[in-house]
Amino acid sequence: MDKLIVYMQYPFVRYALIVGILIALCSSLLGVTLVLKRFSFIGDGLSHVAFGAMAIAAVFQLTNKMMIILPVTILSAVLLLRTGQNAKIKGDAAIAMISVGALAFGYLIMNIFSTSSNLTGDVCSTLFGSTSILTLTSGEVWVCTILSIVVVLLFVLFYNRIFAVTFDEDFSRSAGTKADAYNLMIAIIIAVIIVLAMNLVGSLLISALVIFPALSSMRLFKSFKSVTICSAILSVVCAFAGIVISILAGTPVGSTIVAADVLVFAICHVLGKIRGV
Amino acid sequence: MAFITVTDLSLGYDTQVVACDLNFSVSKGDYLCIVGENGSGKTTLMKTLLHLKEPISGKIETGDGLKENEIGYLPQQTIVQKDFPASVREIVLSGCQGRCGMRPFYNREEKELAKENMERMGITHLAGCCYRELSGGQQQRVLLARALCATRKILLLDEPVAGLDPVVTAQMYELIEGLNKDGITIIMISHDISSAAKYASHILHIGNRLFFGTKEEYLNSDIGRIFIERWKGGEING
Ligand SMILES: Nc1ncnc2c1ncn2[C@@H]1O[C@H](COP(=O)(O)OP(=O)(O)OP(=O)(O)O)[C@@H](O)[C@H]1O
Ligand SMILES: [Mg+2]
Numbered sequence: 001m002d003k004l005i006v007y008m009q010y011p012f013v014r015y016a017l018i019v020g021i022l023i024a025l026c027s028s029l030l031g032v033t034l035v036l037k038r039f040s041f042i043g044d045g046l047s048h049v050a051f052g053a054m055a056i057a058a059v060f061q062l063t064n065k066m067m068i069i070l071p072v073t074i075l076s077a078v079l080l081l082r083t084g085q086n087a088k089i090k091g092d093a094a095i096a097m098i099s100v101g102a103l104a105f106g107y108l109i110m111n112i113f114s115t116s117s118n119l120t121g122d123v124c125s126t127l128f129g130s131t132s133i134l135t136l137t138s139g140e141v142w143v144c145t146i147l148s149i150v151v152v153l154l155f156v157l158f159y160n161r162i163f164a165v166t167f168d169e170d171f172s173r174s175a176g177t178k179a180d181a182y183n184l185m186i187a188i189i190i191a192v193i194i195v196l197a198m199n200l201v202g203s204l205l206i207s208a209l210v211i212f213p214a215l216s217s218m219r220l221f222k223s224f225k226s227v228t229i230c231s232a233i234l235s236v237v238c239a240f241a242g243i244v245i246s247i248l249a250g251t252p253v254g255s256t257i258v259a260a261d262v263l264v265f266a267i268c269h270v271l272g273k274i275r276g277v
Numbered sequence: 278m279a280f281i282t283v284t285d286l287s288l289g290y291d292t293q294v295v296a297c298d299l300n301f302s303v304s305k306g307d308y309l310c311i312v313g314e315n316g317s318g319k320t321t322l323m324k325t326l327l328h329l330k331e332p333i334s335g336k337i338e339t340g341d342g343l344k345e346n347e348i349g350y351l352p353q354q355t356i357v358q359k360d361f362p363a364s365v366r367e368i369v370l371s372g373c374q375g376r377c378g379m380r381p382f383y384n385r386e387e388k389e390l391a392k393e394n395m396e397r398m399g400i401t402h403l404a405g406c407c408y409r410e411l412s413g414g415q416q417q418r419v420l421l422a423r424a425l426c427a428t429r430k431i432l433l434l435d436e437p438v439a440g441l442d443p444v445v446t447a448q449m450y451e452l453i454e455g456l457n458k459d460g461i462t463i464i465m466i467s468h469d470i471s472s473a474a475k476y477a478s479h480i481l482h483i484g485n486r487l488f489f490g491t492k493e494e495y496l497n498s499d500i501g502r503i504f505i506e507r508w509k510g511g512e513i514n515g
Binding site: 036164 | 383
């Protein structure tokens with residue numbers, strides 16, 4: 001405990017906690033929708049796209065890599081979510097295609113035009129998350145905070161519409177809701193979260209953050225509202241616990257948070273079985 | 278002017294035409310049954326009427342004070358719904374989304390309307406229940422209550438009795454008939470030609486041959502007699 005209080009005095013620990021919790025919150029809010037739309041793996045797919053885009057940016061030696069990464073990722077998200085229910089290639093297959101394809105191309109490009117001496121290390125830290133969450137600058141924390149507030153606000157404001165569109169797109173359209181606009185909004189938000197999160201915590205973690213809290217709370221609750229609230233709480237608790245444990249025990253941040261999420265899922269699964277859900 | 282007037286409508290997917298040269302109209306208080314074989318394009322027609330997809334050619338006009346988003350729709354079930362965590366109350370309330378305009382949350386009036394319609398469909402005691410744990414008949418009632426929240430004028434029902442047992446089917450038909458008597462116009466897709474003949478005021482037959490007219494005209498037409506014979510034959514054999 002004392003150790004924790006000592007650590008809390010370092011700004012980098014506080015930054016890590018703030019950013020980790022905010023990203024956990026945002027991704028879990030949209031996670032329920034994504035899981036239900038059969039887009040569980042969109043986090044994985046999009047972060048690989050972002051990785052591919054980053055490789056291209058590196059080749060052109062752009063100073064501001066975000067200029068390429070963000071638009072490319074948003075575009076992929078829009079394409080993936082738009083094809084949706086009526087597509088010839090279904091959601092999961094489309095994501096798998098884009099994900100593997102982007103990863104392969106990104107690695108290929110990096111290999112051919114490599115400027116870095118530590119290529120494998122670069123790739124590894126993009127995929128599994130480095131310790132970069134512990135090296136955040138205050139500027140990055142601000143960007144993250146503002147974007148998170150925007151995401152949460154949008155989610156709360158459009159909560160009823162997001163529910164309606166996720167539950168039954170055709171009905172929503174027949175009632176005059178602009179379903180395409182909401183799908184577009186969801187796609188853009190998820191792309192922004194992923195790019196943000198990938199830089200900070202790595203792409204392995206972001207998929208877990210999207211999937212686990214949603215699945216855990218779906219074991220326990222039966223209405224959309226309670227599932228959403230529960231998954232937000234679980235996600236934040238797991239992120240907090242994961243970061244604290246990783247600092248105290250010196251384990252990798254991303255993996256520790258995911259481990260906490262898996263544990264909570266197991267607990268929820270057993271609880272759900274007991275309650276007879 | 279009728280609620281919905283369809284002239285020379287052709288529908289289909291991409292280049293493939295499913296049905297063409299449809300002409301019919303639906304007026305206030307009508308009970309139109311759409312019949313036809315599997316794959317004849319009934320669902321496609323309904324989606325086109327709802328502007329969920331573009332017609333290949335032809336016109337769909339709404340009139341008599343009916344706005345395009347004042348149509349209640351009960352779709353054939355989709356896969357997503359099967360494991361969706363949503364309570365009955367949330368689903369029925371989502372029928373009010375067309376009334377909100379730019380307002381992000383439902384107001385008291387809309388919550389009241391959802392409650393009324395749950396009562397009307399006899400599902401008030403299920404309000405807190407999870408949709409996916411209801412029986413098929415209860416699920417259809419929930420979706421009907423949602424459709425009623427979207428409209429006071431016209432309902433489009435896509436096979437509302439599919440998969441229901443005979444008792445629940447009869448209840449469902451009576452519910453729908455009651456709604457029609459209350460002044461709500463009904464357009465319903467049905468495979469059950471005998472019930473169509475019992476309840477409908479108009480029949481639209483689509484397939485190789487087209488027919489539109491009142492129920493009496495249909496029962497006396499060649500196409501109607503052939504279809505009913507075949508249906509009865511299928512009933513006995515199947
Ligand atoms: N998304 C789609 N893309 C391409 N063709 C489609 C699509 N959906 C349906 N079809 C085709 O359009 C035709 C009409 O389908 P539709 O669903 O309208 O039939 P239906 O009359 O409702 O049949 P059922 O009684 O089985 O519900 C079918 O031949 C089908 O193969
Ligand atoms: Mg159909």
